[in-house]
Amino acid sequence: MKKINKIFKKSKSIALDTYLEKVLYDKSFGYYQKKNPFGINGDFVTAPNISNVFCEMISIWLISFWENLGKPKKINFVELGPGNGDFCLALLKTIKNFSEFGKCLNIMLYEKSEKLIKIQKNRIISEKVSWIKNLDKIKKGPVVFFGNEFLDALPIKQFRKINNHIYEKYAYLNKNKIDFIFKKAQKIQVSKLKNYELLHGNGIIEYPEYGFKELNIVCSKIKKLNGGALFIDYGYKTENNIDTLQSVMKHKFNDIKKNIGNADITSLVNFSLYKKYFNSNGLLVEDIISQSKFLQKMGILERIRIAGNKMGKKEKQDLYSRVHRLINPNMMGRDFKVIFTKNKNCNFSLAFK
Numbered sequence: 001m002k003k004i005n006k007i008f009k010k011s012k013s014i015a016l017d018t019y020l021e022k023v024l025y026d027k028s029f030g031y032y033q034k035k036n037p038f039g040i041n042g043d044f045v046t047a048p049n050i051s052n053v054f055c056e057m058i059s060i061w062l063i064s065f066w067e068n069l070g071k072p073k074k075i076n077f078v079e080l081g082p083g084n085g086d087f088c089l090a091l092l093k094t095i096k097n098f099s100e101f102g103k104c105l106n107i108m109l110y111e112k113s114e115k116l117i118k119i120q121k122n123r124i125i126s127e128k129v130s131w132i133k134n135l136d137k138i139k140k141g142p143v144v145f146f147g148n149e150f151l152d153a154l155p156i157k158q159f160r161k162i163n164n165h166i167y168e169k170y171a172y173l174n175k176n177k178i179d180f181i182f183k184k185a186q187k188i189q190v191s192k193l194k195n196y197e198l199l200h201g202n203g204i205i206e207y208p209e210y211g212f213k214e215l216n217i218v219c220s221k222i223k224k225l226n227g228g229a230l231f232i233d234y235g236y237k238t239e240n241n242i243d244t245l246q247s248v249m250k251h252k253f254n255d256i257k258k259n260i261g262n263a264d265i266t267s268l269v270n271f272s273l274y275k276k277y278f279n280s281n282g283l284l285v286e287d288i289i290s291q292s293k294f295l296q297k298m299g300i301l302e303r304i305r306i307a308g309n310k311m312g313k314k315e316k317q318d319l320y321s322r323v324h325r326l327i328n329p330n331m332m333g334r335d336f337k338v339i340f341t342k343n344k345n346c347n348f349s350l351a352f353k
Contacts, residue, residue, distance in 0.1 A: 004029070004260055005173065013172035013181065017210050020155035020265060025112055029261045032113040032153075038084040043249050043264050046149050047232070047291075047332065048086040051322040053307070055090030057298040058230070061350060062091075062144060063101050065228065068348040069142050075104050075227075076138060080147035082109045085120040087148065092126055108132050135217040141225020145218050151233045151274070152266040154211035158243065159185055159193065161202045166190045178257045196276055203241030206267060212277060219281040219341075228342035234335045235269030237288055244268035271337050278341040285341045287352045292333030295326060297351035 007014065007022050014022075024031050037043040047054040066075050082088055088109060095102040107129045111117050117131055132138070158169040160182050167182035168189060189207075190199075198205050218229055247254040249263035256265060275285040289297075304323050308316040327333040340352060 004178070005176075008173045013170040013183075015157060016169045016171060016180070017155040017157045019171035021210060023260050024153070024155065024265060026261075027114070030113075031261055031264060033115055034261070035115065036084055036119055037264055038086075044251060046083060046086075047326055047336075048083065048090065048148060050325055051319070052086075052090045052093075053300060053303055053319070053323055054295065054326055055087050056094055056303065057295050057300050058087070058146065058148075059091050059094040061230070061298055062146075063095075063098055064350050065144060065348055066101055066104065068346075068350075069226065071100070071104070072142055073104055074106060074140065076106050076108060076141060076143040076225075078108045078110055078132075078135070078138065078143060078145045080110045080145055081150040081153060082111055082120060083116065083149075085109075085123045087146075088120070088124050088129065092124070092128065102128075106130075108138065110135060135221065138221055138225070141221070142227035143221055143225050144227045145222075145229035147229075147231045147233075149233055151208070151211060151231055151269045152235070153264075154208055154214060156211070156245075156267050157189070157207045157209050158245070159189070159205040159207065161199060161205060166193070166199070178260060196273060198239070198273070200239070201241050204243045205241060206244060206270060208270075208273070215277070216281070219278065219283055222341070222343060223282055226343060228340060228346065228348070230338070230340050231269075231274075232291060232294075232336060232338050233269045234332075235271050235337055237272050237337065239270065239272060269337070271339055274339060278339075282344070283341045284344045284346070285339060286349055288337050288339050289352060290329075290334050291336035291338055292327040292329060294338040294351045300327065 025033065027033055039045060039049055062077060079088060088107060095105060105128060109120060109129060109131050111120065111131060112133065160167045166185040168185040170181050170183055172179055172181055193199050193205060193207060198207065222228060244267045245256060245265065247256040247263045247265045249259055254263040271288045275288060278285045300323060304319055308319060311319065325331045342348065
């Protein structure tokens, strides 16, 4: 708790998103700075950890986008939050079968965690790959951003509406224990909520101000250099005014007030809000679809059918089981959504129509 105490040295309480940024990303004790959370031995698994076929579908989508852009001689692909590097490795493997595209592709990995960068660099050995900590370093395009379970890991603000009064959630240290309180929200924050039409009902209102700041650069790069951004995450399209913050540790739910710095904390992504955000920033989002629809539109069932013909019974069952987990509505297929934002004059909409 001594390290946690440092957060509250200047103030007895701090806004929720500031608190989350510290416990997740602080260089001395932040969750993502200390461990590899991915895989069976970690705290959770993501789609690239489950099956390379997921990565193949994204890779084919990327190649198709490149073709739609007129096959530019250079294209930058930026993975936001590349985790343990599984997706990047699968992408590098896939492009070996598409030599023309492979010659044009430049991969940038945007990662804040020194721990994860070290893991990625030990696994990914390629002249095509570089690491960046500042998106402003991207000077040439077109550029395609991709984030799988990136948005859910960004700190959020929470507000509560009670009888037309708006209160913001703060974390505070109470006798060496973390607790949460609500304070009257500042007018500027209330104004932001009104701008996105988030004040319709009572209950908890979640607002990803931190995420919007991150994505402001993404939007400006797409508008200036051409390209787009694809995000896949678990979340919802209909605003529900509930607290979606959750903590996970060793593949089990964790009390959000416990194991601070040693457990992951995420929130469900409000995809309708992100659609409003992108559209209001001069980009275009045509539709938000389920992960199941996206992967099936990209041909994942045909892909595993072909792959399965070359496999033994046990290996084939394992492949089908993994893909079933990705597309089944009762597993990841429905709760995980896909959003694609692009320039308004871009006619590329593969899998979304």
